[in-house]
Amino acid sequence: MQDKLIINKAIPEDAEALLTYMNLVGSETDNLSYGSEGMPMTVEQERIFIERMSEAENQVLLVGKIDNEIVCVGSIDTANRVRLAHLANLAITVRKDFWGKGFGNAMMEALIDFCKSTGVHEQIKLTVMSNNERAISLYKKHGFEEYGYMKNYMKVGNVYHDAVFMILYI
Numbered sequence: 294m295q296d297k298l299i300i301n302k303a304i305p306e307d308a309e310a311l312l313t314y315m316n317l318v319g320s321e322t323d324n325l326s327y328g329s330e331g332m333p334m335t336v337e338q339e340r341i342f343i344e345r346m347s348e349a350e351n352q353v354l355l356v357g358k359i360d361n362e363i364v365c366v367g368s369i370d371t372a373n374r375v376r377l378a379h380l381a382n383l384a385i386t387v388r389k390d391f392w393g394k395g396f397g398n399a400m401m402e403a404l405i406d407f408c409k410s411t412g413v414h415e416q417i418k419l420t421v422m423s424n425n426e427r428a429i430s431l432y433k434k435h436g437f438e439e440y441g442y443m444k445n446y447m448k449v450g451n452v453y454h455d456a457v458f459m460i461l462y463i
């Protein structure tokens with residue numbers, strides 16, 4: 294099944310499908326910073342966001358599709374400050390009905406390859422909830438190591454989730 298996955302940079306025409314995708318993945322897990330409400334953005338705002346991401350040399354928004362349907366998303370964003378330009382922030386999601394098929398691995402490889410290609414990134418960091426064993430295992434597999442821990446980082450309803458901070462030096 295994995296050979297049907299096609300990963301590309303998001304294009305403005307993906308805006309509506311991306312917002313729908315984020316509503317869905319937000320509803321499927323408590324491990325993200327958003328729930329079923331997804332992103333508080335209109336389709337037009339999302340189009341502009343995608344355009345900005347695709348124009349930036351040190352940022353990327355990747356969508357993985359099967360039969361033209363979004364099944365995974367990954368992003369690298371970088372602060373717009375010279376002193377922080379070497380530091381990439383990584384985020385990744387896979388639709389729940391496609392978990393365990395290697396798409397997380399494929400997206401991680403694409404994101405790390407992007408960072409290696411920019412010529413400016415030296416470190417990739419991410420934040421993951423401490424009980425998200427699947428994601429932590431994925432990140433460790435790609436060389437990330439834990440560098441910090443924060444209690445009560447996220448509050449889902451009345452339930453607090455602790456965060457693990459991870460980094461990869463490239």
Ligand SMILES: CC(C)(COP(=O)(O)OP(=O)(O)OC[C@H]1O[C@@H](n2cnc3c(N)ncnc32)[C@H](O)[C@@H]1OP(=O)(O)O)[C@@H](O)C(=O)NCCC(=O)NCCS
Pocket residue numbers: 322324325385386387388391392393394395396397398399420421422425426427428430431434
């Ligand atoms: C975390 C996530 C991205 C993994 O994606 P995936 O497509 O299921 O991952 P893959 O099938 O490529 O598996 C990659 C690795 O994840 C780990 N993994 C997969 N299934 C696992 C399981 N049941 N238990 C523990 N680790 C598991 C393994 O290290 C695996 O490598 P392997 O196949 O060589 O053993 C996906 O589950 C997801 O999007 N979850 C919800 C959103 C989320 O938590 N995002 C991360 C926020 S920090």
